[in-house]
Amino acid sequence: MAAEAEARFSGAVDQQHVRAHVGEHHAAEGTRADGFEFEDLQSGERSHGRDDSFEPAMSELLKRTDRLWSGEASTAQAEFHPFAGPRLLEELAPGVAFFKAFVNVTAVKTDDGLVLVDTGAYLPASHMLSFEAVRGWNRGRLHTAVYTHGHVDHAYGLPPFLAEARERGWAAPRIVGHENVLPRMQRYVRTAGYNSIINTRQFAVETHWPVEFQAPTDTYTDHLELSVGGTRFQLHHARGETDDHTWVFLPETKTLCTGDLFIWAAPNAGNPQKVQRYAVEWAAALRAMAALNPELLLPGHGLPIAGAARVQAALLDTAAYLESLVNQTLERLNAGETLYEILEGVRPPAALAAKPYLRPVYDEPEFIVRNLWRCFGGWHSGVPSELKPSPRRAPRPGTRRALRRRRTAAGAQPRAAGGRRRANGGASGGLGGRRAA
Numbered sequence: 001m002a003a004e005a006e007a008r009f010s011g012a013v014d015q016q017h018v019r020a021h022v023g024e025h026h027a028a029e030g031t032r033a034d035g036f037e038f039e040d041l042q043s044g045e046r047s048h049g050r051d052d053s054f055e056p057a058m059s060e061l062l063k064r065t066d067r068l069w070s071g072e073a074s075t076a077q078a079e080f081h082p083f084a085g086p087r088l089l090e091e092l093a094p095g096v097a098f099f100k101a102f103v104n105v106t107a108v109k110t111d112d113g114l115v116l117v118d119t120g121a122y123l124p125a126s127h128m129l130s131f132e133a134v135r136g137w138n139r140g141r142l143h144t145a146v147y148t149h150g151h152v153d154h155a156y157g158l159p160p161f162l163a164e165a166r167e168r169g170w171a172a173p174r175i176v177g178h179e180n181v182l183p184r185m186q187r188y189v190r191t192a193g194y195n196s197i198i199n200t201r202q203f204a205v206e207t208h209w210p211v212e213f214q215a216p217t218d219t220y221t222d223h224l225e226l227s228v229g230g231t232r233f234q235l236h237h238a239r240g241e242t243d244d245h246t247w248v249f250l251p252e253t254k255t256l257c258t259g260d261l262f263i264w265a266a267p268n269a270g271n272p273q274k275v276q277r278y279a280v281e282w283a284a285a286l287r288a289m290a291a292l293n294p295e296l297l298l299p300g301h302g303l304p305i306a307g308a309a310r311v312q313a314a315l316l317d318t319a320a321y322l323e324s325l326v327n328q329t330l331e332r333l334n335a336g337e338t339l340y341e342i343l344e345g346v347r348p349p350a351a352l353a354a355k356p357y358l359r360p361v362y363d364e365p366e367f368i369v370r371n372l373w374r375c376f377g378g379w380h381s382g383v384p385s386e387l388k389p390s391p392r393r394a395p396r397p398g399t400r401r402a403l404r405r406r407r408t409a410a411g412a413q414p415r416a417a418g419g420r421r422r423a424n425g426g427a428s429g430g431l432g433g434r435r436a437a
């Protein structure tokens with residue numbers, strides 16, 4: 001995903017907002033990254049406790065969530081799109097801060113330093129915003145970072161924290177991720193050209209795919225419980241948007257970090273230019289999250305959701321949405337329908353498609369069905385003539401062949417010869433805007 005796109009959605013981070021919910025003590029400390037003093041965890045962080053500044057009722061982010069929930073606003077509006085700003089950090093549960101930007105970062109204060117869930121995007125302009133927002137809230141050593149998955153907007157934002165640790169002589173943070181994160185990062189090096197091209201096309205911003213990464217120092221397979229400074233973090237692996245996802249539950253505050261398994265949009269389970277996604281396991285993961293009765297949902301993109309009933313609705317509706325697409329697709333697949341018949345016939349249930357958090361503002365149910373076809377079957381559409389079709393190479397722009405194709409499409413007779421002219425031939429018409437990663 002191209003983090004450059006973030007620039008289109010929000011302005012600079014608002015330090016007033018960063019401070020809005022962190023109390024006088026922190027506000028007086030300043031926010032500049034280069035102005036930090038080592039904070040004595042013994043006398044500092046421990047003594048003033050975790051909830052001295054906790055004022056959830058003041059939350060600007062949760063007020064925005066209310067507007068979406070009531071239908072007063074919609075994720076179809078640029079301002080409320082899951083990738084939109086407002087680049088605001090708030091403490092939403094005692095010791096749990098959430099930075100909302102193109103991609104979200106959660107920071108948790110513990111007695112042994114900070115824990116991050118996700119780290120920000122790979123571009124310095126982007127990850128410096130989350131770094132400064134976190135440092136405006138708390139200056140304790142970064143103890144642990146958890147990657148919810150290896151996408152470049154979530155797992156490539158550690159450089160300023162690592163530089164800070166080197167400057168201050170702190171131990172480098174532990175980096176925790178699922179065991180499939182490293183193979184993903186290695187694959188991204190092998191496919192850097194492709195990923196640069198597709199993200200440039202998708203986001204209409206020139207993208208230079210990163211080939212340097214910070215691999216996890218600690219990996220796990222199914223579940224992992226971490227305890228940092230007296231705070232517990234329960235990590236659960238699930239395949240969903242990716243094969244390397246981790247969702248995190250903090251039992252003390254009943255806080256759930258979903259990664260991209262919830263992003264205030266129809267699940268990104270059909271992305272046309274990306275590798276296989278896993279809708280079946282995704283739905284199961286959402287149900288497993290709901291079973292823990294979280295009271296605060298902090299998503300990978302989009303606004304936080306507070307309150308057990310709302311969190312249940314968001315998780316279970318999204319699970320039901322995916323399950324419906326899966327079941328409809330399987331039924332038609334098993335009845336022998338072609339890919340195209342299935343695409344025409346499968347629709348998400350209207351009541352679920354109307355939910356404020358399930359609008360197709362990034363991926364589309366039609367694309368999810370295509371991905372399910374690939375998941376359960378092969379790549380062949382089921383139409384015999386498409387098994388070994390005649391060549392359909394897209395002509396290069398400006399060639400005679402491209403020109404002939406354009407004339408034919410416009411209803412003119414193809415000519416045997418023609419000068420070299422510009423034409424719009426090409427393999428792709430582009431996907432347009434931020435939709436359809």
Ligand SMILES: [Zn+2]
Nearest residue numbers: 151153260300
């Ligand atoms: Zn993401």
